[in-house]
Amino acid sequence: MNIREHLPLVEAPQSVWDAIEAAMREGEYRDARRRPRSRIFFAVAAAAIFFVAAGVYLLWVRQWRSQEQWIETSASTQTTLRIGDIGSVKLGPNTRLRVLADRADNHRLQLAHGTISARITAPPRMFFVDTKSGTAIDLGCEYALNMDDDGSGILRVTRGWVSFQWKGLESLIPAGAMCRIKPREGADLPYFEDAAPEFVQSVERGSLDSMLDSARIRDTLTLWHLLSRVAPDDRARVYDRITSLTPVPATLSRERALALDPETLNQLKEELAWKW
C-alpha cells in the first residue's frame, strides 16, 4: 500500500517561504564576501611565484654572465684562478681572460692577451684555453701560454703535454718543448728548448735541409710534426731522417707513414715519444 496516495495536500504558509528566501539571501551574501578574498589570495600567490621565478632566473643569468666577464690584471698584479677541482691557472701581469665554461667535464677559458700558467690534474681533454689563433687542450700537464693581441704567442710545457689545435692543424707539445703561435696559422713546429741553436734557427726559418742536417734523436719531435706539413716529395726525406736517428718497429709501414695514415702516424709518435 502507498501511503502517499492517501495523504491530503496542504499549502505551506507564506512565513515558511519567507524564511527560506531569507536564508538563501544570507548564503549568497557569504559567498559574495568570500569570492574577493580567494581572488586576492590567488593573485598574491601567482605574483609570489612570478617574482620567485624571476629572481631565480636573474640569479642564473647573473651567474652565467659573471662567467663570461673579463678578468684583467694590471702591469703590477697577478692572480690565480681556481679551475673547479682539477687545478689552477695563474694570470700574469697585463693579462685579460674570461671563463667560458665551468662544468665538471668541460672547463674552458678564453685568453685575449697576456700570460697564464696552468697546472691541471684532470684526465686529458677537460681543460681548454681558446685564443685568437687556436685552442690549447690539456692532455695532463703544466704549461705557460703567452699571447699578444694580434694572436701571436708562445706555448711552453713543463709537465705532461698539450695539444694546440687550429682549423684541423694539431701540434703536440710535450714537457720541455715549446712552440710559437702565429696569427691565423695556429701553432708552428714544436721543438725542445734544449735543441741546438742551429736547429732552432732552421725551424724558425723553415729551412728543411738545415733541420734535417742538424736534428738529433730528440728532435724527432719536430720531424714527426714536419711529416704532415711538407710536400709529398719531401716527406720521404723527413721519414728517412727519423729512422736514421732512431729505429722504429719493423711492423710500422713506411708507405703508410708517407701516406699520412693516422694510425701509422700515431704508432710512430708513440714509439718516438720514448726518445723525447
Added chain:
Amino acid sequence: MKTAKCRFLAPAALIFLPVFALAQAFTFEIASPVAAQDFRFKTAAFVFRTTGCVEPEKAEISATAHGLVDGARRSMPLKVMPSSKAGVYAVIQQWGSGRWAVVLKGSCAGAQAGAIIPVGQLGFVRDASKFFTHPPTAAEIDAALKAFPEGGYK
C-alpha cells in the same frame, strides 16, 4: 773420430753464436711520463719499459732511490706503478732535496738488467743515465752520485 767431431763443432759455434748475439738484450728504456700514454702517470718522475724480455709481464722489477743529503748517503725503496701495457712502468718521486739517482733492477727469464738514472730539478737526466746488463753495483752507484755537477742537475 774425436778430432773429426771437433772439426765441425768450431764452425757450428761460429755460425750460431752471432745469431744469439743479435737477439735483443734485456734492458730498460726510460722516457718522460707522456711516453706511457697513461694520464695516471703524468706526475711521475719518469716512466720506463723493458725491452728484450719475451714475457714482460713476468719480469721482476724493483726501484730504489740512492742519494746524498747533506753529505750523508741515503736510500729508499720506491713504488713502481705498472701500466696497462706490459713492461711499462712509472716511478713516482718519493725523494726530497739533495742529489738523487734512481736505480732500476730487473730480471727476465734468467737475464738481468740495471740502470742508474740521475734526477735533477726538471726530472730525470737522460744524458747522464747509465744502463747495464747486471744490477748496478755499489761502486757504480757511488760513481754516479759523485758525478753530479755543482748545484745538481738542472
